[in-house]
Amino acid sequence: MDTLRLFSRFVKGSLRLVLTGNRSYWAWMAFLAALIASGASAYAHQVSTGLVMTAMRDQVSWGFYIGNFTFLVGVAAAAVVLVIPAYIYDWKPIREIVIYGELLAVSAIVMCLLFVMVDIGRPDRFWHLIPPWGHLNFPQSILAWDVLVLNVYFLINFVVVTHILFRAFHGRHYDKRVVVPLVLLSIPMAVGIHTVTAFLFNGLAARPYWNSSILAPQFLASAFCSGPAILLVVLQVLRRFTRFEIQNEAIWKIAELMAYAAFLNLFLHGAEAFKEYYSNTQHLLYTEYWFSGLGAHRTLVPYAWAAVTLNSLAFVLFIVPAWRRHPVTLNLGCLAIYAGCYIDKGMGLIIPGLTPDALGEIYEYFPTTTELRVAAGVFALGFLVFTLMLKVAVPITLGEFQTERTGGAH
């Protein structure tokens, strides 16, 4: 009962926190709200009319939504890149910011689940996936695995974050017996969610572009580039606008890890490209569609080369120690790798996987306004969740927001 009362005080306090802010906070919130409203109205139209509002068709049956889903699973998994050194090696500079990685993971999973929701034809039947009311085709369906691991991963991160913040709010250190096992579990889970998501595509023999065993490692490599990229930018923003302090060593360390991941990502892409082009089988078609187009069908070609350029540029910027330590080149690198991986894993993975289709037809998919609006809405909602959580978490970790000082406690 006591804990319950404390918790309700924590929730009330948090609410009060997120409802106060300066002008730029409210401007940001208004911006997100506008995007969410636009996305919601587009989604409402999509629900009433059907997915015909999107550019997806029988030929290319997955598109922008699933691309974003895949990318964001990577972002969610990337929290682990921070957790591993923080807890295994007990490296303090990073451990302080792990909580933000986990908040990011929670927000990313929220976005993932939303992207799946907006993609399915019958969102009203979502409960069909949830036993005992529904039926989960486990272990046959990899999608069933994905539903399972994503939700477990979400819960783990949510519990850890809430526990740490709740304890900090009451001026107590978190309970190691709760946090350490959960965090240790979240490490394989992070690898797991992204591996399972890769297997989702990987296991389909019908789609040779995906049916390559390099897919899961490549997913992990690109996740460990793009996830921390967001985090690095967020941390610098926080450092700028709040009293939040983060040591440069932590940022540099993360940037260094990203350099390795970026290299691995390029290497695995290169290995795949070599195999496709040198063996030159019928399956080369999909890679060709991505990089050079098939005949007059060249919609994605600029995106492909943009991704290659951005990923290579980011690698160069991260691998040179002086550049990854300089704020300008560091942030340029972060943006480049984020954009590169986003293109690569969103459009670059899903669309060429389905073009040409199973019967050789080339339908050039490109998202419609509805898809772009809905996706922007989902991202805005994810960022809203992230912002709200940061709004609570930052003061707590800074010790500005605690039971004693907020006046609620006696």
Place this chain on the structure above:
Amino acid sequence: MRSVVWGACALAVVVGTFVARIGAGDAGVPVRAAEPQAAQAPPIQEMERVEVPPPPFSEGIYPCTACHNKDMPVNRTRRELTEMHTDIVLKHGHQWCLDCHDPDDRDFLHLADGERVGFDESYRLCGQCHGEKYRDWRAGVHGRRSGSWNGHKTYLLCAHCHNPHQPHFKPIEPKPAPIPPSRTVPR
């Protein structure tokens, strides 16, 4: 030149007869010599009549003996018809009318050995040259059958689909192509 044609015809008749005979089970082997041997495929019951819908005569043409009766002498000379049946263009190997139609009773056809067969049994005549198609047809694999897959079936005669005088199919107009997805996407 003419002798070559006749030679070919004679050969066709001989082969046809041979096929028909083994088909009839006289030789005691199923007619699948050129095919991979199938353990269970049923032997063809040559004499078993097949239930078919009425032959597809042009209107008013049958019975043929309405004209081709005792009063009309039979002209057995191979020639181009100029007075009657000029609408029939014969594009079927080197045949001519009396190779298939029975000269002595036009309401019948005849096999190479002279046996008369009715129009509703014309498949036996066609099968003399087209042995493989005939076997497939009897098995229900060449041509169309209607009825039920696990019960009573009705066959169509060869002539229901192929004009016997010009057996090659004429090209037909296809039904509309599907609508390409690019034309249905809102922009």
Place this chain on the structure above:
Amino acid sequence: MKQPPDEQPNLTRRQFASMAAAAAAGFVLTACGPKRLYEMPTDRLKARIREMERKYAEEFGTAVTVADTPPIPGVEFAYALDISRCIGCRRCVYACVAENNQSRNPQIQWIRVLSMDKDKGVDFSDADPYYQPEQVPQEGHFYVPVQCQQCRNAPCTKVCPTGATWTEKDGIVVIDYDWCIGCRYCMAACPYGARHFNWAQPSIPKDELNPKTHYLGNRPRPKGVVEKCTFCIQRTRNGRYPACVEVCPVGARKFGNLLDPASEIRYVIENKRVLVLKEELNTMPKFFYFYGT
């Protein structure tokens, strides 16, 4: 404000409690009972089917029967298509649309006829589904109609996260339109482009509805679910040929019981040169292509 009598709060509380209990019991009962058509006991299935018939009759203004004809023991259906005969006329496509109540707009067609180049053989990267010459067959072309291959080792049923699609005992791969969530994983998994999605509310002119339906086959579908060829389950389980077999003007389509040695299908497999599409994927289709000549 009037003070309520003493009993009143107790009574409402009791009422509330009993109502809550009833609601909970109802919830538990509905939650525990099987909801997929796959596992529904016969009596409940019958009731559901009556419900469907009522709904469709209301929607289309005509009597609609929804059959639940079970598989015939000892029967495994298979199909054979003679690619040396097919002339690409698409009669099968439209017969299938009419028989199986496929949406006219947006257009759904379970059969896709591919025009291929005789010089190149069966090569999907060179296939054209949109050919529209004045007459077919076109010189130098042959035609490969593709529909659900009813794989024995079906990738689509394996990947379905909710178990909304499965293989029946007679080998027909079916979909529970009331359980499918429309995730389209099966479409990504199908190597034959055989699965089609209802991107919008399907539309069938009322006077063109085929009122003889099967609950796993051609009954009208809702928006947002996947559908596909079922070998005309509503016909074939009653001994009839699929609509595409009956309509084919050149008799290129053959159908029968794979387990019956005297069937047409066995004759084809044992006597003709037979191929299946994308054999290397080990999907083991029960849809065979053969050269009749």
